[in-house]
Amino acid sequence: MYKINEFAEMTGLSKETLRYYAEVKLLEPAYTDPSNHYRYYDDGSFFLAILLVKLRGFGFTIQEMISVMEDESFExxxxxxxxxxxxxxxxxxxxxxxxxxxxxxxxxxxxxxx
Missing domain, CATH: 1.20.5 (Single alpha-helices involved in coiled-coils or other helix-helix interfaces)
Structure with a gap:
């Protein structure tokens, strides 16, 4: 599991972007600690984050990226x-x-x- 700081560094996404993506249900943390609300991401989250970075680079809007993520099979x-x-x-x-x-x-x- 990776803390949000580590995950931001690994993916190139800012902490603010990761928080926003969680808010709009685009990329939610694998686990949020109920006692301190720290967000943790896993290797599966990493794959999805890299996909989102690519899609954003291709000019996808947030809504288009949400559509991609909702289709979990990526069909x-x-x-x-x-x-x-x-x-x-x-x-x-x-x-x-x-x-x-x-x-x-x-x-x-x-x-x-x-």
């Missing part, structure tokens, strides 16, 4: 990752179009000044 995780990838790809394409529009706008301003 739909691949579908969600593919959907997230497709959404990111569409955002990239949209940003490329915006860049082209800005370049066109800049070019048209230069042509008028000549």
């Amino acid at each position: 739909h995780l691949e579908d969600l990752l593919i959907q997230k990838r497709n959404n990111i790809q569409m955002q990239i394409e949209d940003l490329h179009l915006r860049i082209e529009e800005i370049d066109d706008f800049l070019a048209s301003g230069k042509e008028e000044n000549e």
